[in-house]
Amino acid sequence: MATENWLPIGFELPDGAHCGKASRGGADWQIIETVGGGSALLARAHLAGRWAESGLLEERELSPFSFGAAAFCEVSCGPGQMLAPALDSRSPLTESEALAFALAFRATRAIDGLSPLNDAIYVEKLSRLLPTYSAQPSVDDGVVFGTWLTGGAPVSAESFRQLRGMLSWMGAEQLRGVVAAAGFSVKELSGASSDDRASAARPGAAARDADGLDSGQPFKLPGRPELESFFNEHVVDIVLNKPRYQALGVEFPGAVVLHGPPGCGKTFAVECLVDYLGWPSFQINASSVASPYIHETSKKVADMFEKAMHNTPSVLVIDEMEAFLADRGMGGGGSHHRVEEVAEFLRRIPEAAANEVLIVAMTNRIEMIDSAIMRRGRFDHVMKVDYASAEEVLALLGKLLEKLPQDGTVDPAPLAEELAGRPLSDVAFMVREGARLAAKSGADKLGQAHLLAAMDDAPSRTGDEPARRIGFV
Structure with a gap:
């Protein structure tokens, strides 16, 4: 407009x-x-x-x-000086442009350490970002800086391996200098040099080289061995062994649907995969693309696909896909708009997959999804993610507890039996609540008694147990 x-x-x-x-x-x-x-x-x-x-x-x-x-x-x-909103401008064309923005970012934060900068205007002439104090929700500084560097991809400046994969035209040491000039911490590069740009151009390689990971290191997903195995076989192996698969006509991993009840770990699994790949990620959900205006939702969906294809290889996550891709035969007053939205996805999904965009969709209501969307060629794989078993909960508990000081009484096995069949968020909450109770009691280590008390204070919300009430009676 x-x-x-x-x-x-x-x-x-x-x-x-x-x-x-x-x-x-x-x-x-x-x-x-x-x-x-x-x-x-x-x-x-x-x-x-x-x-x-x-x-x-x-x-x-x-x-x-x-x-x-x-x-x-x-x-x-002047004509050669940048003047644009920080989150709505082109990416830098040269290292000097990137460094100029970094210095402006740091100078701004030295004067004003509180005002959100996601709505700020970058004035290169003055070496400042000028906040406009709008009502927009604030965005983390690292994401603001990373989004400017990449020209629109919401990548944090502290996710160095993702930035390297997107800014392969800039050497690792040069990019590290730019990020540091803006005031952000940069992890050690494990001996990577500015000459590894060719490696950074290979899908997934930049993440592994930068962190010293072995190129054959598998993807790990604590507590979900079946999903871990699926991602390793159908995504990771294809990415790490691209020439071998291409020789047999397999160009890129197919699109995936994860479905299952709320709290079963779908979002956590996708976040772990995105972090492992080190690719820029984009998300389509109700808050990012839904609009009450005619044709506007379809336009925003198309824009998101374009951004993902512009920053390949990348991951495009479709969250709560039933909100956009419900069966067109379900009818309703606005069904003609839904037909348009579904048609946009039908056209865009194969196009994005052909341009090295990994599409992962999630839903709690698989039965609602339009059958045309679910056929192979659009979504090749449909995986059910159910509540975790006792063995899976035990593996997740081990991962969560290993980071905390323990007094020797902790035994996760009975806790896993009790938490089996419950949302994984209950498992994380129980550990966090147990740690809080330990700190409250003055203990410097977590004990089994604290975890059992946390379990008693956090009954399952999937049953008929009454919720805790706070207030006057």
């Missing part, structure tokens, strides 16, 4: 620049093109005043003016 100009085309700004069309804008700011190929940031006086009061800008760096009854300030930038 075009941004309506606040000022007439040709209007002369205080520094002599002349207004062109508006390109971006918010409630209190607007970026406009200027005659000659430059750009200018316009801000309402009260927003510019906040920047000056916070110390992000000096008053001399802002040029005040009026248009009618409205008071504004402006900053003009």
Whole structure:
């Protein structure tokens, strides 16, 4: 949607620049093109005043003016100077561009350590990110910086191996310097050098080389051996042995559906796989693409597929797929819009798979999904993920407890028997609650008594047990 100009085309700004069309804008700011190929940031006086009061800008760096009854300030930038929202701009073209943004990020945080920067405007001329103080939910600083570096992929700056896989044009040491210049910690590269760009271009290789992992190291999923085995066979092995599979006509892993009851560990499994692969990940869910406007949901779905294909190899996660891909024959007042949305997925899924996008979908209601979506060629594999057995819970408990100091009385076997058939989130909660009770009692180690007490305080919510009540009676 075009941004309506606040000022007439040709209007002369205080520094002599002349207004062109508006390109971006918010409630209190607007970026406009200027005659000659430059750009200018316009801000309402009260927003510019906040920047000056916070110390992000000096008053001399802002040029005040009026248009009618409205008071504004402006900053003009030359043709070669970046001026754009931090999370809605192109990725850097050179190392010097990336370093300039990193230094601006760090300088901004040195002055203002609290204001969210996901809605900020990057002004290269001033070496600052200027927050717009909107009502958007805040985003972690690392994700803001990583999203700018990659040109739109929500990757944290501290996920160094994912950044390396996406920015293979920049050597590892150069990228490390850029991330460090912005003020983020960087893990040791285990001897990797700036000459390993060719390795970084191979799917999955950058993650392993950067962390010193063996190229044949299998994917691990504590507590879910069947799902672990499936991912190793149908995804990881194909990625690690790409030439061998390509020789027999297998280009890339097929799309996967994970279905099962809430809390059975579907999301956790996907997160572990994404972390193992080290690829950028994108997500389609109700909060990211759903819209009440006609055609808007389909457009957002298409945009998400385009982003995933632009950053290949990548992972595209479709969460709660029944919200978008329910059977078109179910009818309803808005069924013609659902037909359009399902058709967009039908077209995009094979296209994305052919462009090295691994698609993983999740649902609690597999029976609701349109049959055209579920056929092979779109989703090749459908895996049921049920509640964990006692053996699986025991394996997860071992993983969770190994990180905590224990007093020698801890025996996870009876706990696993009790937790079998319950959501995996109950297992993690029980360990965390046991640790809290231990700390509360003054103990410096976790004991079996603390875990049993946590179990008593956290009955299963799948049964008829009444929930804890807090309040007046």
